[in-house]
Amino acid sequence: MILVTGGAGYIGSHTVKELLRIGYEVVVLDNLSQGHREAVLTPHFEQVDLQDQKAIRSIFKKYSIDAVIHFAAFSIVGESNLLPHKYFNNNTKNTLQLLDTMIEFGVLKFVFSSTCSIYGNPEYVPLDEKHPIRPINAYAESKRMVESILEYYNNAYALKSVRLRYFNACGADLDGQIGESHDPETHLIPLALKVAKGEKPHLNIFGTDYPTPDGTCIRDYIHVTDLADAHIKALEYLKSASGESITLNLGTGSGYSVKEVIETCREVTGHPIPTIEITRREGDPSVLVAQSQLVKDKLNWIPKNSNLKTIIHSAWQWEVNRRF
Ligand code: UDP
Numbered sequence: 001m002i003l004v005t006g007g008a009g010y011i012g013s014h015t016v017k018e019l020l021r022i023g024y025e026v027v028v029l030d031n032l033s034q035g036h037r038e039a040v041l042t043p044h045f046e047q048v049d050l051q052d053q054k055a056i057r058s059i060f061k062k063y064s065i066d067a068v069i070h071f072a073a074f075s076i077v078g079e080s081n082l083l084p085h086k087y088f089n090n091n092t093k094n095t096l097q098l099l100d101t102m103i104e105f106g107v108l109k110f111v112f113s114s115t116c117s118i119y120g121n122p123e124y125v126p127l128d129e130k131h132p133i134r135p136i137n138a139y140a141e142s143k144r145m146v147e148s149i150l151e152y153y154n155n156a157y158a159l160k161s162v163r164l165r166y167f168n169a170c171g172a173d174l175d176g177q178i179g180e181s182h183d184p185e186t187h188l189i190p191l192a193l194k195v196a197k198g199e200k201p202h203l204n205i206f207g208t209d210y211p212t213p214d215g216t217c218i219r220d221y222i223h224v225t226d227l228a229d230a231h232i233k234a235l236e237y238l239k240s241a242s243g244e245s246i247t248l249n250l251g252t253g254s255g256y257s258v259k260e261v262i263e264t265c266r267e268v269t270g271h272p273i274p275t276i277e278i279t280r281r282e283g284d285p286s287v288l289v290a291q292s293q294l295v296k297d298k299l300n301w302i303p304k305n306s307n308l309k310t311i312i313h314s315a316w317q318w319e320v321n322r323r324f
Helices: 010-021 053-062 077-082 084-104 138-157 188-197 224-239 258-269 293-299 308-320
Strands: 002-005 026-030 044-047 067-070 109-115 160-166 168-170 203-206 221-223 246-250 275-278
Touching (some): 002 010, 010 026, 067 224, 084 138, 109 138, 109 224, 160 224, 188 203, 188 308, 221 224, 258 308
Parallel strands (some): 002 026, 002 067, 067 109, 109 160, 160 246
C-alpha cells in the first residue's frame, strides 16, 4: 500500500490515478483544505490534517504502508512571505512529524515534492542540481529545510528518498477525469484559459522588460501526467536494490515565454485572450529552465505529454468540462 499525502490535490490526484492504473493499492491522506474529494480516485481515503500526529499514527497502524509520496503542502509564494508561520509549520514541521512516524513504523521509502524555487535567482540556466541553493521566499525555504532533514535522516535512519524539484506543473489528465482547480487561481495557463472562456475580461502579463527575447519570463512547463509518471518511477527506483537517496530536477529542459504561452492558448482555443501588460510580479526570476538529464538517466523517465500544445489542449478540455 502506498500512502499519498495531498492525494486530493492537483499533482497528487494525477499521481494516484497513475498508481492505480498500474496496479498499486493507494491510501490518500488529505485535509481537503485545498484538495477536492471528487479528485480522490482510490476507495481508501482518510480526511486528516498532517499536524494530527495521533491520527497519522493510526493510519500507519491501519494500513500496511510500503512507501510514502508526500504532496501535502502550501505553495503560494507571495503568501509564504506574508505568513511564514503557516508555511514552516505545515510544510516543514508537519513533514518532520510524518518522517518520524514513518521511522517509528519502519517505513523507509519517501518521494518528496520539492521545487525549483529553492535555487532562488539563477546564476546560470539551464539549472542543474549542483546550482547553489538560495531560497528567496518562505515557501522555498520550507522545502529546502525538508531536503536537508532528508539528508540527515538518510544517513542516520536509512530513510531513502527521492527529492523531485518541480518546474512548472500544468495541463490535465488526458481522459478529462481530473484537472487543475485552485482557489484562488494564480497560475498562467489556467488564468489564460479562464479569459478564453469569458470568465475573466483580460490576463495580466507581469513584466515585459525582462532580459529575454520578447521581454517576458521564460519557464519550463511540464505536463502533470509526466510529473505523475516520474513519481511512479521514483518509487520503483527506491524499491530497486541500488535505490540510494537522490535529488532530481523535474522539468523538460525546454523553456517558453509568457507571451508564447498566451499565443499558444489563443491558437488552441480559438479565442482572442486580451492582455494587459503590467509591472513585474515580485520574486519572479527571468528564466527558469531545467537541466533534466539526471532524472532521465536515473529514473529512465522521458516526458511524453509536455509539448506546449498538448499541455494547453488538455488544460482547455478540462476548463470547458470541469467536474470540480
Ligand atoms: N504570469 C503572468 N500573469 C499571470 C500569472 C502568471 O504573467 O496572471 C507569469 C508569471 O510572472 C511567471 C509565469 O507567468 O513568469 C508563470 O507563472 P505561474 O504563476 O504560472 O508559475 P510560477 O512560475 O510562479 O511557478
